[in-house]
Amino acid sequence: MNRLLLAAFLLIPLAAAQPISAQSPTPNRARQIIHDLDLHILPRESGYLGIIGVSSLQLPVNGRPLAVQSQNYYMLTSELPINFLHKLEPADTHILIEGGPVDYYIFHPDGHVELVTLGRDYAAGQRPVVAVPAGCWKALVLRPGAAFALMANALSPEFTPDRVRIGEGADFLRRFTGSAPWATQPFLRKLIGPNFLPEK
Helix, strand or coil: HHHHHHHHHCCCCCCCCCCCCCCCCCCHHHHHHHHHHEECCCCCCCCEHHHEEECEEEECCCCEEEEEEEEEEEEEEEECCCCEEEEECCCCEEEEEECCCCEEEEEEECCEEEEECCCCCCHHEEEEEEEEEECCCEEECCCCCCCEEEEEEECCCCCCCCHHHEECHHHHHHHCCCCHHHHHHHHHHHHHEEEEEEEC
């Protein structure tokens, strides 16, 4: 089952995973985790993905049965430091296991935005868990100087390739530019990365 789920992820149309910038090589600890957990580069979104499993409990979603939850490992490294902008139909909860911190940019359908830092410096406002409601756009960026971040994420209901949108275009830039001090057009364009969609 795990191999089938990984294959489903990889059926998303491919584009080369591109880091925001050339940084230091992936450290030994990260390479060991990638090997031990059988992680693979995630096409288009970038970073490393490993399937944990899928709940046996199902529920109907838009006329089809879906598992109540699916779970993955996800890793960013100094070589692949960004999870490019994407939008999921399921709710998505990320839990930091090791490393970090990671800046988590969330864009809500009503137009407001959040920046949550996934990390262990709780006094500085970092949090070990980030819960993203269904239907939000999001992008993750490994903090400069961090070697890697290993996370687990749970998607409810389960992930399916037809319920994700990777990338956005000019409409997204117009909508969210200026929605926060960090939400400049160049930075939002960087979060979209190589998946910038042309206007129709």
